[in-house]
Amino acid sequence: MTGVQRMNKIISDIRETARQLLADGKVDVVIGYAKGSLPLKATPCFVHSAQEVDSLIWDETCENNLAAFVAKTPGKKAIVAKGCDSRALVVLLQENQLVRDDLYIIGVSCHGVIDQRKIGAEVGEILEASISDGKISVKGMEGDKEYLFAEVKDATCQTCRYPNPVIEDLHLGELIQVSQDVAAFADVSAMENKSESERQAYFKEQMSKCIRCYACRNACPLCYCQECFVDCNSPRWLTGGVDRAENLLFQAGRVLHLAGRCVDCGACSRACPQGVDIRALNRKMTKDVYEMYNHESGISEEGKPALNVYSANDPEEQFLVKE
Amino acid sequence: MIMEEIQVEAENKKYDPKIAAFLCNWCSYAGADLAGVGRIQYPPTIRTIRVPCSGRINPLYILKAMANGADGVLVSGCHPGDCHYISGNYVARRKFALIKSLLTYVGLEEDRVNFSWVSAAEGGRFAEVVKGVSERVGALGPNKGVFKVDDGGATDE
Numbered sequence: 001m002t003g004v005q006r007m008n009k010i011i012s013d014i015r016e017t018a019r020q021l022l023a024d025g026k027v028d029v030v031i032g033y034a035k036g037s038l039p040l041k042a043t044p045c046f047v048h049s050a051q052e053v054d055s056l057i058w059d060e061t062c063e064n065n066l067a068a069f070v071a072k073t074p075g076k077k078a079i080v081a082k083g084c085d086s087r088a089l090v091v092l093l094q095e096n097q098l099v100r101d102d103l104y105i106i107g108v109s110c111h112g113v114i115d116q117r118k119i120g121a122e123v124g125e126i127l128e129a130s131i132s133d134g135k136i137s138v139k140g141m142e143g144d145k146e147y148l149f150a151e152v153k154d155a156t157c158q159t160c161r162y163p164n165p166v167i168e169d170l171h172l173g174e175l176i177q178v179s180q181d182v183a184a185f186a187d188v189s190a191m192e193n194k195s196e197s198e199r200q201a202y203f204k205e206q207m208s209k210c211i212r213c214y215a216c217r218n219a220c221p222l223c224y225c226q227e228c229f230v231d232c233n234s235p236r237w238l239t240g241g242v243d244r245a246e247n248l249l250f251q252a253g254r255v256l257h258l259a260g261r262c263v264d265c266g267a268c269s270r271a272c273p274q275g276v277d278i279r280a281l282n283r284k285m286t287k288d289v290y291e292m293y294n295h296e297s298g299i300s301e302e303g304k305p306a307l308n309v310y311s312a313n314d315p316e317e318q319f320l321v322k323e
Numbered sequence: 324m325i326m327e328e329i330q331v332e333a334e335n336k337k338y339d340p341k342i343a344a345f346l347c348n349w350c351s352y353a354g355a356d357l358a359g360v361g362r363i364q365y366p367p368t369i370r371t372i373r374v375p376c377s378g379r380i381n382p383l384y385i386l387k388a389m390a391n392g393a394d395g396v397l398v399s400g401c402h403p404g405d406c407h408y409i410s411g412n413y414v415a416r417r418k419f420a421l422i423k424s425l426l427t428y429v430g431l432e433e434d435r436v437n438f439s440w441v442s443a444a445e446g447g448r449f450a451e452v453v454k455g456v457s458e459r460v461g462a463l464g465p466n467k468g469v470f471k472v473d474d475g476g477a478t479d480e
Contacts, residue, residue, distance in 0.1 A: 180326075197430070201468060245470050249470050252385050252429065252470075255425065256382040259400075281429070306417065308414075314416050314420070319419050319424070319438050321438060323455055
C-alpha cells in the first residue's frame with residue numbers, strides 16, 4: 001500500500017467506526033477532524049448523526065488536541081486520538097475530569113503535524129496547498145514551493161516519543177516505530193547553557209510579542225479551571241494591560257500550573273498567532289520533572305501527576321537558600 | 324552645612340531591599356517570633372506574610388510579589404518531616420524546586436527568590452537566614468523588572 005492509500009484507508013475506517021458508533025447509539029457525538037476553511041489547517045468537528053460522518057478526515061493538518069473538548073462535551077462521546085491527545089486524556093482521567101465509561105477512544109498513530117508558520121514565513125500567506133505521499137505543494141502570496149513533510153514537521157513532533165495512543169478502545173492503521181527510548185531535551189539544555197542576561201533578553205523579546213489573547217490557554221487540553229487566574233477579579237493577579245513583564249507573569253503562572261501535567265503536544269505554540277516561543281517554558285518544566293522526579297505525564301493510567309505526590313528523598317539542594 | 328550633612332548621610336546610607344517573607348504559621352513564623360523575643364538583631368528588610376503552611380504557597384504569590392516591586396522573596400516552612408499537616412512541605416518542596424528553576428531559566432537573578440526551612444526553635448538561625456538573604460538581595464540592587472509592572476498596565480515597548 002502506498003502512503004496515500006494508507007491514509008485513505010484510515011479515513012474510511014474512522015468514518016465507518018463513527019457511523020457504527022452513532023447508528024448503534026453507543027455514543028452521542030464523535031469528536032474528530034474536518035477539513036478547515038484555511039489550507040493546511042483541519043478544524044475540530046463534532047459529528048452527531050451517522051449521516052454527517054463523511055466530513056471526518058485524517059491527515060498531517062490535524063493539529064488540534066481534541067482532548068481539550070472532551071470534558072466540555074456532554075454525553076457519551078467518541079474521540080479520534082493521536083498519541084498526544086491520548087496522553088492528555090490519561091491526565092484528565094487521573095484528575096477525575098472524565099468518566100472512562102463515557103469515552104470511546106479511536107486511536108490513530110500520528111506521523112506528526114505540519115508547522116504552518118514555517119511554510120508561511122517562506123511563501124507568505126498560504127493560499128492553496130495539497131498533500132500527497134509526504135510531499136506538500138504550497139501556493140503562497142509570495143511564491144510557490146514544494147516541501148517534504150519532514151522539512152516542515154512541527155518542532156514538537158520531531159522529538160515525539162509517543163506517536164501511538166497510550167490508551168484506546170480501537171486502533172486504526174499501523175503502529176509507528178519509535179526510535180528514541182529516552183527523552184531528549186537538547187533545546188532546553190542549549191537555553192540553560194546561555195548566560196542569565198542572554199536568557200533574560202530572549203524571554204523579554206518573546207514576551208513583547210505576546211498580545212495575551214489566551215489562545216494558548218484555550219488550546220490546551222489541560223487548562224480546564226472554571227475560573228482561570230487571569231480572569232480572576234479578586235485577587236487581581238494581572239492588571240489587564242499588556243506589557244512584557246505582565247505577559248511573562250501570565251506565561252510563568254500558566255506553565256507552573258502545567259508543571260508535571262503538560263504532555264508536550266505543542267497545541268499552545270501552534271495556536272499562538274504571534275509566534276511566541278511558549279514551548280520553551282513548558283519544555284523546561286517537562287525536563288525538570290523528568291530529571292528530578294523521573295515522571296512523564298500521561299503515559300499510564302496508574303499513578304498521579306508529579307506534583308500530587310512526593311517522596312521523602314526529593315532533591316532540595318538546588319533551590320534552598322545557601323547559608 | 325546641614326544640607327551637605329544630609330547629602331553625605333544619604334550617600335552613606337546603605338540600600339535597604341524590601342523582601343516579602345512568606346512564613347509558615349507553625350515553624351518559621353514562630354522562629355521569627357523567637358528571634359524577636361530573644362532580641363536577636365537582624366536587618367529590617369523583610370515584610371512578613373503569615374501563611375498556614377508552606378504548602379499554601381501559590382506560585383502566583385511569588386510572581387505577584389515580584390511584579391508589585393518587592394526586591395526579593397523569602398519563603399520558609401517547617402523542615403521536611405516536621406510539617407504540622409504531615410505532608411504540606413513535602414508537596415511544597417516539589418513546587419518550590421520547579422518555581423526556582425523556572426524563574427532562573429527566564430532570567431530572574433538567582434538570589435531574588437529564596438526558599439528555606441526554619442523551625443520554631445531556630446530563632447538564631449532565622450536571623451542568620453534573613454541576614455544572608457538581605458545581603459544577597461541588597462547586592463543585586465532594586466528589582467530590575469523581569470516581572471515588574473511599572474505603570475500599572477500600558478505597554479512599555
